[in-house]
């Protein structure tokens with residue numbers, strides 16, 4: 001889901017597929033190599049996607065499956081906050097070093 005008007009991209013991550021660290025769940029016992037590789041690929045792809053979005057001035061919001069189940073209102077609050085950031089022009093915090101001479 002993406003709110004292109006606000007430059008907010010919401011990712012819903014399944015806890016199993018994206019290896020939510022909060023659960024500390026071990027890899028499946030059979031085909032460990034296969035799963036390790038698969039999960040790592042997912043992870044790398046996620047990170048790259050998020051970095052790309054940031055570079056383009058978007059505000060990615062990662063929502064985990066379990067967070068959505070436990071507290072959908074909190075998740076919504078995060079999305080709303082990201083939308084708020086999207087509305088702010090990025091003029092603050094760009095103080096260039098003074099050049100002398």
Ligand SMILES: [Zn+2]
Nearest residue numbers: 015020064066
């Ligand atoms: Zn989770």
